[in-house]
Amino acid sequence: MWFRTESGRQIKGNTITNLRKLAKPPEAIMIVLDMALILMKRRIDPIRIDYNLDEPFYVPSKTEILRLLNFSGLLSTLLTIHKIQSYHAINKEVIPIKDKVQKAENSLRKASRKLARAERELERTEIGLAKCQHDFDAAMQTKQTYQSDYDALLKRRDDANTLISGLTGEKIRWNEQNKVFEQSIEKLIGNTIIVTAFLSYCGPFNQDFRQRMINEWQKQIQQRTIPFSDNFDIIEQLNDEATIGEWNLQGLPNDDLSIQNGIIATSNYRYPLLIDPQLQGKSWIKNMERDNDILITTFNSKMFRQQLEDSISLGRPLLIEDVDEELDPILDHILEKHYVKIGLTLRVKVGDREVDVNHTFRLYITTKLANPTYSPEICARVSVIDFTVTQRGLEDQLLSLVIANERAELERERVTLARETTKNKRMLKELEENLLIKLTSIEGSVLDDPSLVEVLNANKRIATEVKEKVSIAEDTKMKISTAREEYRPVAVRGSIIYFLMSEIALVNHMYQISLQQFLGLFHDSMIKSHKIAATQKRIQNINDYLTYRTWFYTTRGLYEDDRLMFTLLMALRIDLRRGKIRYDEFEVLIKGGASLDLNTCPPKLFRWLNDSSWLNLLELSRLKEFHDVIDRLQKNERAFKDWFDKESSDFSSLPETYENLNVFHRFLFARCISPDRTISEARHYIQDSLGIKYSEIPVLSLELIWEESDCKTSLLGLLSSGADPTSNIQALAKKKNIDLFIVSMGQGQEILARRYLQQTITLGGWLLLQNAHLGLDYLEEFYETLIATDTFDPSFRVWLTTETHSEFPIQILQSSIKFTNEPPQGVRAGLKRTYGLINQDKLEYIETIYWRPLLYATSFLHSIVQERRKFGPLGWNIPYEFNQTDWEASVQYIQNHLDDMNPKLNISWKALRYMISEIQYGGRITDDRDRRLMITYAKKWFNDLLFSSDFKFYDGYSIPKVKRLDEYIDYIDKFSLIDPPQIFGLHANADITYSTNRAKSMLEKIVYIQPKEASSNISGGETRDKIVHNLANDMLIKLPKNFIQHEVREKLQNMGILNPMVIFLRQEIHRIDRIIRIVRNSLNDLQLAIDGIIILNDSLRQILDSIYDGRVPIDWTRYSWESSTLGFWFSELLDRYTQYNNWLNYGTY
Template identity: 40%
Template sequence: MCTYHVVAKVVEPKIVTLREAEAELKVATKEKNAAEDRMAVVQSKLDEMQAQFDAAMAEKQRLEEDAANTQKKMDAANALISALAGEEVRWTQQSKEFDDMIQRLTGDCALASAFVSYLGPFNKEFRELLLTRDFYGHCQTLKIPVTKDLKVASFLVEDSEVGEWNLQGLPTDELSVQNGIMVTRATRYPVLVDPQGQGRVWLMNREEANSLKVTQLIDKMFRNHLEDCLSFGKPMLIENIEEELDPVLDPVLERRFQRKGKGFILQLADKEVDFAETFKLFCTTRLPNPHYTPEMSAKVTIVDFTVTMEGLEDQLLGKLILKEKHELEEQRQSLIEEVQNYKKKIKQLEDDLLFRLSNSQGNLLDDAELIDVLAVTKQTSQDVSEKLANASETNMKITEACEEYRPVAHRATLLYFLIAEFSVVNCMYQTSLSQFNELYLLAIDNSDKATMPSKRIANIIEHMTYAIYLYIQRGLFERHKVLFALMLTNKVLLSAGTVRGEDVDVFLKGGGALDINSVRRKPKEWIPDAVWLNIVALSNMDAFRDVADSVFRNDGLWRQWYDQEAPEMAKVPDYEERLTKFERMCVVKAFREDRTLVAAADYIADGLGSRFVEAVPLNMSSTWEESHPKCPLICLLSPGADPTKLIEELAKRKKMKVLGVSMGQGQEIIARRYMATATVEGQWVLLQNTHLGLGYLTEVEQYLVKADELHEDFRLWITAEPHPQFPIGLLQMGIKITNEAPVGMKAGLRNSYTWVTQDMLDAVARVEWRELLYIMCF
């Protein structure tokens, strides 16, 4: 008990304290639970507010991003609007034009296709006639919508591509551009009628990067070249073809390709050859007017590449400026290249922009790359446009400075086309454009210098006209020399406006197209029918409107004049005081055609100068000096004229050995041996009567063209009678010579005096010796 008391005394207070603590704990716990309840309410409110805050922040972020995107789109839209600001009007207009163009597309394509397919063989005038009259008219008849006066060149090719062609050597005139289109767009392989070789030069420059192979049908390796080009897809140029092609080319021309595996093959005669689609075939001919069979014409696209007056005049002007003001011509050529590059760049930018616009997916404003490209394109386009404007202004100034010299180029163009046309008089009168260019540049160098441009131009024209006339007339037969001078005078005076084209037509044609039964009755029987028809035709000239009435009124005077031995020297009834030299020549031709060339001499002397009617003796020495190893000297034979003696005498003076052979059957072996020896040792070769061995001359031409090095003293002399099968290339690369006896006493004396030298006069001291020489010449 005592122990209990001791323990209880100690434990009881603790129990009381425990109960008090428990009571306090209950109170604290109750307060805690109440606080926790209040905190839970607050926490829920806090969570709700946090959620609202997070939602508000997310919305804020979204709005900020939306605002940024909207700003970005606004900037892109502003950039797009700014970049396309200058295009809206143009594109709107083009869109309307495009809608209209689509309506006429069928007819335009038909016209363009017909143009490329059928008009290649014709000249510019006939092409325009067929295009505007027949093709357009037929579309109208069939009620096919078609563009009136369609510019085929603009329809089929871009200016940038044409500019590239020009840089490659294609002349800038419209006909040449059309030819370029036919060569590059036609499905059939082209045959270029290219007497001047300009199409050949363009093709060689154009295809040079593609490893163009140049060959000929007579080349021993022709078949191998063809197979290689077909297999490896290389372009091939067959030059100097005649009027027929090798039948081995028929499968190629007719495109008889067969698929084999992944590629194509072609049955070439007895052999299968792989065919690559990149293969191209071009053919050129030097014949000015070839006659191809309908079968061949159906297999190829024949293109007339004959040079035009406009194109040649621009080329000759460029050569002259390069001589006279080379810095201007160099600047002009540099400017042309620069402008071409600008145009090409603009075209590339426009094509790239249209491609991106057409292939853009979704909203344009979302395509940042497109916007950037558009901005760059716009800026570049503006820069290029400014440069083009500056270049155009500079080009205009250069052109104005160059135009001052155009009369020289115009005169040279007249000369060349006269020379080219004169080949119809005789097949041997062939002169290449490259040969003419050499004469042209030489004449510029040799003409008198002058400080005043006008004087310099006059000097060049005067010297060039006579120098080229001398060069050409040296290779003309006597009966054609006055005729050539007459045609030259007509062209020069016609160009100058001194005579009218209608009057020249009357002079040339006379009354040949008239019928004696359909014209006014002749007044007197002494007048031959042909003469009366000429008189009626002559009345179409303004100066001779009443010539028929004059013949009727003054029958006696006209008959007396008609019966004169030299009517060109007598007074013309009723017209003497008012006649020009040209009109006098027309009257003489109308009444006395046999005296026309005599009257023409006065007209030529008055129009060009007396030296154009004076006979010029042949100087073999100066002719030899003009030649070079690759330039043969071709002597045209006529009855009673043999240049062999002159050649041998010249060789003796020059201390040269002449290896001569008269051509005929079996003589080619000797000629080949002589050529091989002479080209190495520097001797002369004389091939006589080559019209009897024309086959060998083609071989000679190829030998001279392909020879890398010839001895500088080597010369090739050829004598031949005119023959239509004489190689044109040999004629065009050589110097033609005739040595007929001159016509008339004055010409004979002048010719005789050429062989009388001072050494010959001093050979004998006696006076009688000189008198004897004079008598022999006379």
């Protein structure tokens, strides 16, 4: 085996041979060979084996190595043996290890076999485990699926419970609302018809007429079996509480009419045109569109067209304010919405240009005219809306002002509460809408949308909070409302007075007043009235001050004939609201028996009663307090006749029941039975109702008016015969040391007026435009200049004088302080006015006993000659314009005469009488008899007896023996308000005619200005139109047939056609026949108009108003005769027809 090694193969055969030849081989060779034998496991000589292989390996020396090299292969053998020896040495250590390894390997193999068996077992187990794991995973997945389904079901259950819980509160309401919706769907057509008709047609009408139209539409729809809602409410149909609340905060009154107006203005397809005399609508629009950057302009603005184009193209709201009855044609295409679509852009023609239309553009138009007449073309292009403030709406507005002044914290709380309530209601509405949108937008089950529950929970939480706030707000609102209502009497009084001040403009166009002026007076009354802690007393103080302040402010701007009428109507309106008088009593007072037909009434009982008084008594008997007046009149004729014939209206001579009548019922009774006593009893009633201070108009003070004014408030004097205030204005300017520039308006004076206006605005001073009615074209420019100017000299003021003119700019009338300079009615008022113009220095001008008596006598004469004009031809044959300058000239002459008179000589009475009666006053007199009367006055009162102690003008009218001015005023105050005719030198009967005519004129004016929709039949509660319809029907039944003309000609021919009386009869028959035809046609048309078959034009409206008021329509009197009442006129028509018919047919007349 060793020889098979690399070392053994290197030993060649000859090497072995050579070694055999050696007898004693070298020691090294022997050792090598021994080692080889040992390796070969051969037997060697033990003797020779003297070395120990366990000892370190033999290492031959260099010499021995050389010897070994001589034997081929021995060295390598030696080396191999050496390696083997090394191997052996190592193996001695390795073998045990190998044994251990072998044992370990054996153990390992056994273990491996066990492991293999275990692994096989494990594999089988793992396979089983994997199967079990798979089964487990499948089971767990199934479980997880079931758990997920379970959890999902639990969540759905919870969500469902949450939804049920959250929607349970809405269930009842939604179920009810669902029923309402179902009914609404069924009634949608009818409701839509009414709503669209309302938006299209109801704008120009008041609340009463709108409701009547809606009722009529409902009736027509019902007849056609079209379903509509039973409790139809136009506001509920078109708006919601949140929006209405926002409108209220923006200044829209909270009454139904104003809310309806807001709906029409915002919901109509056509642009709105607001009839807005009180500027309520304009104020609301400005507030509503403030955040939208609204533009405000007028047709007169130089920038109007540019502003219009900018608004259309930029989508800004545009308000055109203060238009008249015509609109600028530049608006035609815009109002008619003649838009041209180019691509996605709309364009409209504005003049000669086309402008892009922004879809957010909105147009509003307003007018201050209270009763404008717009053409059908304008009405078709715009939505005309009557925004005239209602009494209830004004009450609420005034109540807020009162509370803001008296209980500011309460008003702030109310406003804050209103804002929060509106916000909360809007939030509730939005939450509900969002929830409904969410519910309706879900695809599949509502439980599949997880956000729904979140929305519902959030909504529920917020809704709960909001509802709590709303509930708290409602409770707080009730408390605030209760506290506010305590002050409502002030608002009620203010509302009554404002509407009366507005209605008085129907008597005269110049009496216009704006709501802003009234609000200024209202605020002034709260500030200046006496303050006291007791609420009720404080309210009384405000009402008293407000009533007198507004009465004084208004009456000084009224002509003298209208002042008593206004004062009486104020007392009546206040007492009507207080409940002290009833409306049926009020109607009897102002109308009497004007609507009764004498021919159909019971015959007159006594000849001393005239027909008018008899009809009045019949009407009076319908009142419960006077139900037996006719019977009492029959039983106590003597007592009633004695009272009737007396000059005074002393009720003590009447039977006991009527002796104890209250002041108003005495007034009512006297008006009916003795019309000439109406004025005197009206004064008594005014004193009883309002107070004695209302019985006499205070003396006009231009200085006081000037102090009330400001630079933008004109002072407007209304001219009348002999009442030009120019001299008074000049005197005041001189007293105040202010420059006065006077321009008498007329053709070509605008340039001068314009220059003076700019000069006084800049440098100060007063500008007086005389006869402003002659420069109406300039007044528009004048007003615009005042409005546009921001900086004035503090002393700047504008005075205007004008006659009544129907086209005088309403803007100036409503923004100016008006006054009249007419002499007041009554000697007492005239003397007070005269002595109000002088001072103590004037009384002490001359130290002589003659001066003060002469001054008083001249003043008394001045009042007499002026007051005598009220009697008409009985006073002066020709009405003369006696004025203050006549008195001033007379007084100046007396001063000069006394200055020049020799103290030792007497007064030259002849010269003095001549100067007064024929120069100063007589210079105006043209009638000889009037001149003679004036001379008689002078002879009677200007003589030596004037200074005697027993001198008197008339019983109770003498010259006071006093020296101070206040003593003269006190003496004059003791005079009676009602002057006896004898003081003027007239018979007592002269006052009957004057008083009767004045009472008739006053009551006719009161009837004329009454709101036509406010009245109803006092017995049956019928509407005004129904009453007139029935009256027209009765008149048509009684109206005779027209004459047949060919029969008339034949009968007249037989009577002698050329006979003067026959000619007269022919003419009268022709006239009466034409009148009957006119009356019949008018009444037939009126009935058709009331029934809605034809249009109620202005002529028919005037006839309707006249018949309701018991007056003869103007269209009838134009072709007939004058009469005091409609009843008398119609009776006379029948009587004339009967007379002419009898004359024609029977020859008797």
